[in-house]
């Protein structure tokens with residue numbers, strides 16, 4: 001009997017992956033790893049330092065001398081960039097607009113995948129991202145590809161932003177999400193793609209609890 005498994009949750013922007021992955025990890029007592037936050041952290045550093053975002057070499061070199069750390073806390077996962085808490089800063093519009101360009105670089109993806117594999121080694125994890133089931137944890141015992149209509153995803157992001165005092169109009173969010181999906185799906189290295197052995201979960205009509213329960217039921221199957 002397996003005692004702990006690896007769960008990979010992939011899917012497009014704002015599909016509810018991180019909210020649901022956090023719940024699943026909490027219920028199973030597993031570590032939750034938000035890989036999008038890691039790409040956002042290096043993007044923030046590149047923006048702050050004014051480094052050419054289009055340069056695979058420069059961004060790769062920047063990442064080599066960067067420390068990204070994820071820490072659980074009572075208020076959710078905290079993200080540290082070279083020791084500074086950047087949990088809020090990585091959610092800015094500027095970072096969101098630039099992160100797909102940065103995460104398309106091969107130099108960045110190779111280092112990130114290695115780091116993510118190390119974080120997952122030898123323990124129960126729920127990892128969310130775009131390429132977890134296809135590249136980072138290809139042997140994960142449970143792979144879920146989570147999606148929802150772009151309209152519903154924009155509505156969810158709008159509601160979430162409202163709570164944080166961000167007032168981007170709904171149509172703008174919808175356009176931003178669609179543009180990011182396109183870039184993430186069309187990049188050459190490790191694009192957003194459903195793994196062949198992943199289970200597709202459409203959350204358009206599901207509540208957060210229902211989606212988490214579906215994944216927990218699948219996890220129980222794998223664990224028994």
Ligand code: DC
Pocket residue numbers: 013014035036037039040099100103104128129130131132180184
């Ligand atoms: O999940 P998120 O919206 O925070 O992710 C931000 C961006 O990071 C996303 O648009 C693409 C990139 N990303 C990636 O390329 N691979 C991952 N495993 C996770 C995120």
